[in-house]
């Protein structure tokens with residue numbers, strides 16, 4: 001369901017003056033090729049809490065992503081625009097194919113099948129950056145790290161460290177809430193084999209750049225889950241006006257870098273964290289204690305007036 005404010009924003013004009021189509025204008029291309037599949041996707045505006053509505057402008061190219069991201073007047077409108085993007089043909093085809101074919105265990109559930117927008121506090125002290133949504137996790141539920149085993153692992157730690165209301169995140173309407181934190185993916189659409197291509201990462205980058213810019217004045221900590229997120233966000237931090245150390249520190253679990261933030265006359269702490277992928281958690285490369293170390297460190301840094309970490313066990 002979209003908000004009235006979201007719907008009030010008119011479709012954007014691109015730099016050459018040509019109108020960028022709204023969601024309703026592109027409805028005919030919701031499912032690639034197979035017309036019989038069109039009815040399997042939930043129409044824009046009809047998902048619980050859908051940030052977009054029929055009037056939300058839809059990016060169909062890298063140039064349109066750049067324009068619509070940079071011109072979004074509010075975080076709510078930015079999120080709405082992210083959620084209907086169709087700029088990467090390979091990823092659009094994959095996310096919708098997965099949403100239509102579905103995994104056997106979820107075959108009776110509707111899938112989101114769209115880009116996963118940023119989610120959480122509008123004035124976050126902590127930003128958590130992941131790689132991309134999972135095909136049957138975020139791409140199914142419509143919320144990042146929700147409905148898959150990586151999310152189970154992650155949210156349990158966020159709860160223990162005082163960043164989440166509940167230890168699980170299973171659906172868009174499960175009552176979960178981030179506390180002073182926000183989550184985003186460097187690439188917003190589920191990619192085949194969890195591997196976005198460099199061009200797709202670059203096409204999607206303006207969404208993250210704009211989101212960073214809108215929350216930077218409150219940010220104290222950024223946690224990057226995995227080396228992809230660490231590398232993807234680095235150039236974008238500079239574009240947001242943050243002053244970066246040189247050379248770029250290598251990614252590692254617990255690696256840190258301090259970024260001067262002229263917007264807040266302070267520093268943002270960037271922390272590396274191994275991704276809680278099934279492979280990493282099954283093999284013990286990342287453990288609950290290791291995640292807790294990172295998010296406790298983030299809590300202490302982001303809340304300097306506290307005597308210690310806020311824990312819930």
Ligand code: SF4
Pocket residue numbers: 065082085086087088091092115187188189200203204205207
């Ligand atoms: S990956 Fe990003 S730019 Fe590409 S279609 Fe998805 S939201 Fe749009």
